[in-house]
Amino acid sequence: MPIHNMEIADQFNRLADLLELEGANPFRVRAYRNAARTVGGLPQSVTDMLKRGKPLTDLPGIGEDLAGKIAAVCKTGHLPLLEEIEKRLPPALTELMQIEGLGPKRVKALHRQLKIESLKDLERAARSGRIAELKGFGPKTQAAILERLGRHTGQVHRVRLADAEQIVKPLLEHLSAAPGMEEVVVAGSFRRRMETVGDIDILAITARAAAAMDRFVSYEDVVEVSSQGETRASVRLRSGLNVDLRVVPRSSYGAALYYFTGSKAHSIAVRRIAIKKGYKVNEYGIYRGSRRVGGRTEAEIFDRLGLSFIPPELRENRGEIEAAQEGRLPVLITLDDIRGDLHCHTKATDGHDTLQAMAEAARSRGYEYMAITDHSRHVAMAHGLDRKRLLQQIRAIDRLNEKLDGFVVLKAIELDILADGSLDLPDDVLKELDLTVCSVHYKFDLPRRQQTERILRAMNHRYFSILGHATGRLINEREGYEVDLERILEEAAKTGCIIELNAQPTRLDISDVYCKLAKELGVKIAISTDSHTTDNLDFMRFGVDQARRGWLEAGDVVNTRRLPELRKLLRRA
C-alpha cells in the first residue's frame, strides 16, 4: 500500500502542532509546516519519486533531515519523531488548537494547569468557570471558547470559489455605498482564484475608515463581529464564511493589495528577497530604511525588487518568484483566448437546451466552434445515445451547420470508458465524429492500479481524443477515484491525447498542479465547460482561472486554436 502525499503532510502538520506545544524553535515548526505544504501540493507521489531515484532535497524547503524523514514514512508508514512526542503529549491537544483563539501557548497552559487533554475537558472546564481564573485568561476568553466550541465541527470548511462569488458580490455593493468609499476589492485566495476559499479578504480605499467599518459590520448578513479596530475588522456571515475588511489610504493601495493577496508562502519568500536587497515590505509600502520608496501599486514593489509582475494566480511560491527574477514568467491564458467549447450536452441526453440553442449561445459568446458531446449509451441515467440516436444527432448537426455562417458545431460524444478500458460505442460510428471526450462514470471503486490501466487502455484507442474530468472528483462532495494521474499524463504526452480541464466550478478537474505538470510534459489541455444549459457556457472563466493557476499559456490549450489548427491537433497518428 503506497503512502499518499496527504498522509505524509498530515503527519508533518501534526508533528508541527506538537512541537509548537512543546515550545520548539518556531522556525523548525515552520520547516515542518512548509514541508507538509510542499509534499501535499506535489503532482506526483513522493513514493514514486523515491522509486525513480529523484532526490527529495531538490524540493524547496526539504533538506537532508526532512528528506530522510519523508523516505522513512514512505517505507514504514511511521514517523518515529511524531510517535516519540505523542508519548510525551496527548495527541488530542492538536484538536484544541483548531479552536479559534487557542494557539500553542494557551493550549499548553490549559493542559499544564487544568489537565485539559480533549475538547470535552475544555468544555467542562469552561462551563465550570475554571478557565477564567487562569493567568492570562479571563471571562471574555472563557466565553469565547465556549461559543466557538459550540460551532466547532472538527473540519475546516472551505467554500467553492463560485459560491464565494455569490456571497461576495452583494457585500461589495453594500460596501461601495459607504460615504467616501473610493474603491473596494477582494484580495486573498479569492483573488488568486483558488478553487475553494477559506475566508474573504476585502480591501477598501477610503479616507473615512470609520464610516467603512460601520458600514461593514452593519451588513445584514453579518451574524458576528469577531474584531473591529480602526483599520481592520472581521465578521462572520450567515453562510458561515469569515470576512476581513482592511482599510488603507490610496497611497498604500498596491502594498496592501499585494500583502493581502498572499499567499503567505509567497509573501514570506518575497519579503526575504526584499531584506536581502535592503528593503522592508509591509502592507503600507516598500521601504529603504525608514524612507518609503513605493507601494501605490503592486508594480512599484515588483520593480524595486527586480521582479517582473507576478499575476495573483501564480503567487503560491511554486517557482514563480524565481521565474520572475529570470524574466521567464508564463504569459497566462485569458478568457479572450478561448475560441470554442469542446464539451457540451443537449436535451438529447441530460442537457436542458436544444442543439440549436446551445450553438447559438456559444456563438453569441464570440466562439468559432463548439463540440456537442452528449453521453453514450452506458450512461443510462442520462439516456445516453446508442449508435442509432448518435447517427441521428450527427445528421441534425450537419443540417444545423449548413444554416450557421462562421460557426461550426463539431460532431462529438462524451464516450463512456467501460470498466475494462474499452469504449462504449463501435468504431464504425466513432469514425463519423470530429472528436470524442472519453470519461469514467462508473466503477469509481476500482483499485488504483486497475483504474489507471483502464484509462491507459482507453487512451490507446484510435478514436480517443480528450480525457474528460480525469479524476471524477466533485469539490466538497466526493473524492475522485484513485488513479495515477502522473502516469496518465506521461502516456498522453506519448500518444497525443488531450486532457480536459473541466470548468464546472464543482469539478475543476484536473487541478492546478496537474495542469502545470501537463504543461511541463508537453501535454495539451482542453478547457471545457461540460455545459448542461446555455448558461453553463459561462463557467469557462472558472476553467481559465484554474488554468492560469496551473501556469498555462494560450499555446498549451487546444481550444484557443482556430478550427483548422484544432483539427490537426485532434487528428492522431
Next chain:
DNA sequence: GCCGTTTTCGGCCCGACTGTTTTCAGTCG
C-alpha cells in the same frame, strides 16, 4: 529545520486586534 550576492553559522516577514494587562503576550492572517 533550512539555507547561502549577509554563505556552513546565524539568521529566518510583519503588523493589527483582543483581552488581559499597567506595558504586553497571544493569536491571526
